[in-house]
Amino acid sequence: DAKTTQPTSMDCAEGRAANLPCNHSTISGNEYVYWYRQIHSQGPQYIIHGLKNNETNEMASLIITEDRKSSTLILPHATLRDTAVYYCIVRRPFSNTGKLIFGQGTTLQVKP
Amino acid sequence: NAGVTQTPKFRVLKTGQSMTLLCAQDMNHEYMYWYRQDPGMGLRLIHYSVGEGTTAKGEVPDGYNVSRLKKQNFLLGLESAAPSQTSVYFCASNLQSTNSPLHFGNGTRLTVT
Numbered sequence: 001d002a003k004t005t006q007p008t009s010m011d012c013a014e015g016r017a018a019n020l021p022c023n024h025s026t027i028s029g030n031e032y033v034y035w036y037r038q039i040h041s042q043g044p045q046y047i048i049h050g051l052k053n054n055e056t057n058e059m060a061s062l063i064i065t066e067d068r069k070s071s072t073l074i075l076p077h078a079t080l081r082d083t084a085v086y087y088c089i090v091r092r093p094f095s096n097t098g099k100l101i102f103g104q105g106t107t108l109q110v111k112p
Numbered sequence: 113n114a115g116v117t118q119t120p121k122f123r124v125l126k127t128g129q130s131m132t133l134l135c136a137q138d139m140n141h142e143y144m145y146w147y148r149q150d151p152g153m154g155l156r157l158i159h160y161s162v163g164e165g166t167t168a169k170g171e172v173p174d175g176y177n178v179s180r181l182k183k184q185n186f187l188l189g190l191e192s193a194a195p196s197q198t199s200v201y202f203c204a205s206n207l208q209s210t211n212s213p214l215h216f217g218n219g220t221r222l223t224v225t
Contacts, residue, residue: 032211043116043202043216044155100214102154 004088009107012082018075020106022088025069032091033064035073036102037084044087044102047073078110114138118203118217125193125224133188133220135203141215142208144186145170146178148199149219155202161186162208193224 005023012018024033034049048055048062050071055062061074075082087105116137125131135144142163147155157170161180175197177189186205190197201220206212 043218046213
């Protein structure tokens with residue numbers, strides 16, 4: 001599975017959009033981009049995933065560049081409860097051995 | 113629908129003691145996983161199971177055993193605990209699907225003295 005690079009930390013004002021970038025320049029054609037987050041002391045929580053089209057659900061939007069070498073997770077109206085570590089993961093389909101490489105992630109601090 | 117439930121939430125063991133961590137899911141998921149999380153190390157896969165009665169080793173299986181006697185339960189055992197096994201343990205599960213996201217429990221914090 002391809003490696004990802006994320007900024008170590010980011011701040012965002014409450015109520016504003018939080019845009020979290022992820023670089024995955026070695027991604028291959030059949031690898032999906034997944035985003036999870038981990039709120040302090042809790043288990044990781046699935047947010048969204050996509051292959052090449054932009055995706056949106058009730059939690060967030062995922063924008064994947066045309067060359068698929070990077071993506072951005074967008075939390076449209078960040079709240080204090082969105083303060084967490086956000087992990088960008090690239091994973092092959094049919095790779096269901098659970099070997100998710102979480103890396104260090106981005107610590108997002110939402111400030112009032 | 114409780115999702116993935118882990119018991120116990122906290123435990124302190126002395127070196128050499130044994131214990132079993134229980135993971136239960138009520139989502140009828142085929143696949144289940146045990147991870148450990150240590151500061152600066154991310155999540156590392158210990159063992160996993162792709163169905164009732166089957167288990168396989170992950171990245172860091174030494175010192176642990178697992179069993180999946182029922183589809184909804186995945187047990188992680190420490191036969192002789194060591195201080196190096198002090199960690200937070202997370203269980204996860206997902207459907208038998210290539211893109212099915214993982215659902216995680218809230219973890220068991222284990223300290224071995």
